Amino acid sequence: MKLLPLSKEIRRSFSLKLAMPAMAFVCAFAAGASAHAADVASTGQVHILRTQVPEIVSSGGAAVTGALAGSQHLKLALNLPLRNEDELDSVLQQLYDPQSPGYHKYLSVQEFTDRFGPTQQDYDTVVAWAKANGFTVVKTTANRRLVDVEGSVDTINRALHMQLATYHHLSENRNFYAPNREPTVDLGVPLLKITGLTDVNPRVNHLIHGNAQQHANALKHANGSGPSGEYLPSDMRAAYYGSGSLTGAGQTVAIFSYDGYYSSDVALYYSQTGMSSSVPVNNVLVNGYSGVCDAGDGSGTSPCDDGEQVLDIVNVIGMAPGLTQVLFYEGSSATDILNQMATDNTAKVISSSWGGGDFGSADDPIYKQFAAQGQTFLNATGDSGAYNSQTWAAPSLDPNILDVGGTDLNTTGPGGAWSSETGWSGSSGGYYKAAGYSIPAYQKTAGVITTTNKGSTTLRNDPDVSAEANFDNPTVSNGSFETGYGGTSFAAPRWAGLLALANQQSVAAGNGTVGFVNTKLYTLGLGSTYHSLLHDVTSGSNPPQAGSGSGFKAVAGFDLVTGWGSPIGAAFINALTTP
Template sequence: MNRTDSMGKKSKKGISSLGRKTCGLPFVIAMAFGAASTAHAAQFMTHHVRDVVSQMVAHQVGNLPATELMSIDVVLPVRDQAGLDQFVANVSNPNSLQYRQYVTPQEFTARFGPVQSDYETVKNYLAKYGFTIIGGSLDSMDIRAVGPVSSVEAAFNVKMHTYQHPTENRIFFSPDREPMTSLAIPLWHVSGLDNYSIPHPQLVKKGEYAAAHGISPDMVVSHATTGSGPSASFLGSDMRAAYYGSGSLTGAGQTLGLFEYAGINASDIALYYKNAKETNPNNLTVVSTDGTPTTCSGGSSCSSDGEQALDVTQAQGMAPGLAHVIMYVGATDTAIISAMTTTTDSNGVLPLTISCSWGWTPEDATTLDPYFEKMAAQGQSFFVASGDSGEWTKTGNAESWPGDDAHIISVGGTDLTTSSAAGPWKSETAWSDSSGGISPNDIAIPTWQQISGVITSTNKGSTKYRNGPDVSANANFTFYTCAMGSCQANEYGGTSFAAPMWAAFVALANQQTASNGSTAYAGFLNPTIYANNAPEGTTYSSTFHDITSGKNEKFSTEKGYDLVTGWGSPQAALISKIVQ
């Protein structure tokens, strides 16, 4: 079933991945329900079964044990989808009287969220089938529960089989059919019923890059020469100096969120700051959204905390005065993102800027849209790394989602040069592996990309589908990183580094907004950025570094917007433009 929202996105049946562990080990499944008002009782409005299963491409090899426990996250419907679409369009539109007049989570529930009676109905339904309720809330639209495979099969009228993956040397699990329930209310999605696509960080090591390109590692000569870290590598503080400068904003009073599929060892953050000879802000809190461990033991469920650690240090480097950095850890996207829209810091404050440096292929590319819209309605900015394969594809290592969703801010990669250690910006080109392009999930072009001067014959963008990325920042193999008790210089790169930089940069703008006595925070920035920058003029040249040299696998940089670096990287003056 398709629908078109007021932001220009066509919801289309697709694919989404959630539970992440292999068959035979404990694993987590999240189920999401949401619906348009026209849905029929017990109808799921999104797709669940992978094409390789429904078309019998993947060979069935067995069944999941009936007694194996599964952790599920049941998300209830959004009410008045058309009204929510319009509200998000208005609250994000600089020309609207509702611009940045955000709602709280409680106000969102009252206007668009599920009603209490439906919430209780779903809880009772799960309990009836043998699930134990372990969390969730009405405001987060979800109910988290644990039960055996037999309960999942009975509650949703499916059989949980195992299959040989058609392109990877592993077994995955999946339902044999689209789920159904006996509930008298419409449903949206049961996320996590398969582990066909395992989420991966948008992080690349030089050796892996060399292997992918058929060259020896010593031929990858990219490295920083003017950084403040060991071997002249870049620290997060170098990125602050390059993109923000010596201004007084530090992110004080702001809470930043990190979307993660695995936990972190705090000792790696301490080691980074010890070796960098900088002060550890000690502002990190790790929240498990569904029982996923908050630390990383180095086992199969968390082989490394490198992604998680760099997200922290890049955010802290750009905004060293952040009040809180909250890392939301979970096994499924709905469990993580639902918590991010309701779980606050110790002062009751939501994370207003959020970074996600992971990619995966969903069962259905519309699955998270209710939460993306909820974030926009609440004034939360969600930045997603665009990827590290130099292109966007629907599946595989270059899979685009969620970087090509129309409700997020997609962040590409550049190669940055500074004037000196902790010095100002000097020059910048495109990072050749910066992923972007035209949405392979056929997500319709949003209204803000239809502005005259954005998509041109020169940049070769699509006038039908969503283009990306939107913005960019340094992603080359120029950083200092620590993971699992050791550190490396100039070995890792990726748009993983760029996304938390942007989240922290916008936290500086939100600090300025708060100091002005306002609550008109940045929120979903794309409509504002595109309106300000097209056609290019003095505002654009003073707020962005326009990247005009370099290319990725399919596209070249161009003057103005392009499908390699978007509008480019930020300048300090962008903050005052955001705050206006």
């Protein structure tokens, strides 16, 4: 149950009551603040480039409840910034300009690292600093971007000149830990961010189980091949691609996950639906992750709900049944997982249906590496309507990724063609100012943002595209085949499978993979052939949420419910892959 916003007086009283048991701890914070400032001035310590103290702490929306136990151990990732980023931006522009001699001449991991990664000397300096300050270096990375370390809270506090505290989130009634002030390091090398210093953002997937009425309403016009007309992955391939010959042959798709899954649940999905697959699914466990399906907490004891993980796998394969493989990346840190995907550079399409955790703007260097290497990263936007502080979760709204919203699809029958589509009443859209992302160049072009769609002319707008996400989809969780699921979780892997088909065609034509598609997508959306390439969804809306002001309506052209709409199979692929 979500708590209603508290008045200032009540919040102040509540904060004081929570803080009383830890009053000595709070006083110690205050006493050390001026000494800390003087120490920084005298030693030349520097702040990390990205803010580390969560906004909810700095704004007074959380009450300190004590100190994090000094003996507790945490895993951190020391993030180094890119070099020559202006040059990288120029290279990316050339890579995606069909008129440029550098068009689609993607970089290898080594080429990217040599030109834009931290220097070996800087990287070695950070590793040496970590060891000298009592950390255990767990892993180093091929692109020299991350140094994964482990250490006690006491070690972390001492090395970063701050203290990790526990807090109570006043409006969401939950606890978390975070730094009490911005950390500093006695290091001559700049750091972009240190991930792992807070668990303020819960990890969430974008899958929801509809209630009985939502399920019944969805089934009234569902025409799929599954139970009671629910849609199967094969129905999505028929609706969004058709009967063409592309299967994703030769391509690899990666799936991002904060949790493991049961392979038996994937097998159960196929046995219950009559579908089959010969595509191997290979797991990649990142930075010591166990691979246990346990709600992502790593304990091995929590209930396994792998409905998200199963649907990701089967929907990617359903759209692209001839894939070479699916790589399923599992870990507790988004930054670690994303960086592993970039340094592996095996999967050229990457699908994520998760948010929260340590996703954030510090991942932008990784998204740029994806683009430089011809990789596409897709993200599900969420299922709670127009964004506000509770419904928005990073990486949504990042300008360097493709964001996928949801629709309600009608087909001509089981395995049938696309018939009609409306904006899904639960899908995400709009923009959330606290995300801090300025409007990207591809959305600044005249005709994208209009008075009709009510988009922002200064901030990144969501989503870019969309696909079926209503409560008429099945999945399997913990050994049980279940129906009535929905969410943009379904939409993202469906688009991922379609882009694997596009990569198959593009590579065969000698043009390489499609990579970062946003610029080309918006060009196509504004072109004269738009309605022959994408289904322009012009009805439906996403609902307003508390504090968000209002929801948005699907309108002609780009909108904040469905983006440019859903794909018209072969025609869209042909346009996307033609320079």
